[in-house]
Amino acid sequence: MRVHNNQAERVWLAPMSGSTDAAFRRQAVRFGCPAVVSEMVAGETLVAARPDMVRRTCRHEGRGRWIVQLAARRPEDMRKGAELLTEAGVDQIDINMGCPSRQVTGGSSGSALMREPALAKAIIDAAIEGGQGTPVSLKMRLGWDREQLNAPDLARYAEQAGIVMVTVHGRTRCQFYKGHADWQRIADTVSAISLPVIANGDICSTPSARAALTQSAAYGVMIGRAAMGRPWLPGQIAAELSGQAYEVPSLSEQLDSLIEQIEDSQSLYGKTLGLRIVRKHISAAIDKLDVPLSEAHRRRARSMACQIEEGATLISTLSDIFLEQRGVAA
Numbered sequence: 001m002r003v004h005n006n007q008a009e010r011v012w013l014a015p016m017s018g019s020t021d022a023a024f025r026r027q028a029v030r031f032g033c034p035a036v037v038s039e040m041v042a043g044e045t046l047v048a049a050r051p052d053m054v055r056r057t058c059r060h061e062g063r064g065r066w067i068v069q070l071a072a073r074r075p076e077d078m079r080k081g082a083e084l085l086t087e088a089g090v091d092q093i094d095i096n097m098g099c100p101s102r103q104v105t106g107g108s109s110g111s112a113l114m115r116e117p118a119l120a121k122a123i124i125d126a127a128i129e130g131g132q133g134t135p136v137s138l139k140m141r142l143g144w145d146r147e148q149l150n151a152p153d154l155a156r157y158a159e160q161a162g163i164v165m166v167t168v169h170g171r172t173r174c175q176f177y178k179g180h181a182d183w184q185r186i187a188d189t190v191s192a193i194s195l196p197v198i199a200n201g202d203i204c205s206t207p208s209a210r211a212a213l214t215q216s217a218a219y220g221v222m223i224g225r226a227a228m229g230r231p232w233l234p235g236q237i238a239a240e241l242s243g244q245a246y247e248v249p250s251l252s253e254q255l256d257s258l259i260e261q262i263e264d265s266q267s268l269y270g271k272t273l274g275l276r277i278v279r280k281h282i283s284a285a286i287d288k289l290d291v292p293l294s295e296a297h298r299r300r301a302r303s304m305a306c307q308i309e310e311g312a313t314l315i316s317t318l319s320d321i322f323l324e325q326r327g328v329a330a
């Protein structure tokens with residue numbers, strides 16, 4: 001067992017573009033998630049200071065460090081972006097080398113960088129230079145494809161360059177989200193460096209977190225899609241991994257949390273846009289609501305809640321769905 005040279009948190013909420021805004025991160029930390037990362041911001045957008053980007057990365061309310069993920073295809077944008085985030089007072093900068101989106105990879109940032117190791121290294125150096133002492137972490141995939149599983153090489157470079165933590169999603173870029181994350185492969189990165197490595201991909205419960213930790217020998221886990229509609233999940237996994245019992249929030253606590261998230265979303269983006277942006281969370285929450293609702297009723301509830309354009313009506317409809325399972329008859 002390796003000795004890690006810093007004390008990173010062991011359970012993380014993954015950065016998810018369009019989902020892990022400050023409103024959602026606030027709910028994750030409210031229920032005990034130890035560490036949350038903002039959705040990615042493009043270095044050049046930050047340099048041009050688009051206000052919606054700055055809003056999305058803004059610090060969440062509540063506990064937890066302020067960690068912003070940065071993507072860039074040019075080292076100078078990464079450097080400048082890291083400088084601006086440091087001036088803004090972020091606690092950690094996370095480099096995005098994991099996102100497979102063509103929008104990102106088309107410009108050779110995100111996971112496309114894993115196919116261009118020299119550029120990837122220049123991006124790592126630029127983030128560290130721009131961060132001027134702010135801790136910088138790196139999130140990547142296993143590699144570009146099965147022939148190029150270069151996460152361990154990049155991790156070695158990252159460690160000597162001064163990166164403090166590495167997250168590995170156990171898929172290649174070419175896999176997108178297909179198949180199952182290969183937690184065993186993450187072990188190659190764990191054994192290549194002495195930094196904390198966080199395992200990511202398909203972790204949806206405490207047993208799957210335990211399996212990922214056993215197979216990868218990683219220091220911690222990062223949870224993405226499974227937390228949609230269940231912001232308490234990372235907190236629950238963190239508690240249970242450390243041997244504590246965790247009481248899942250009651251339906252009324254879940255409703256309070258969703259209402260707070262809706263209100264936060266409206267204050268972040270404005271009333272109309274805020275409701276539209278939070279809809280994917282409402283839909284996921286109804287999907288995962290642990291009540292005996294038929295699939296048809298659930299679908300109807302989802303579509304009803306997602307068409308409402310007015311905050312108070314939405315909240316009363318959600319109260320019916322969560323507390324009475326009313327108003328959803330076919």
Ligand SMILES: Cc1cc2nc3c(=O)[nH]c(=O)nc-3n(C[C@H](O)[C@H](O)[C@H](O)COP(=O)(O)O)c2cc1C
Nearest residue numbers: 014015016017040098099169201202203223224225
């Ligand atoms: C909608 C969506 C948006 C994502 N956005 C980002 C992102 O901005 N930065 C990033 O590094 N990864 C991003 N990812 C990848 C996740 O962080 C995570 O690595 C991946 O979903 C696998 O973890 P999971 O199986 O727990 O969801 C995104 C994933 C999804 C589904």
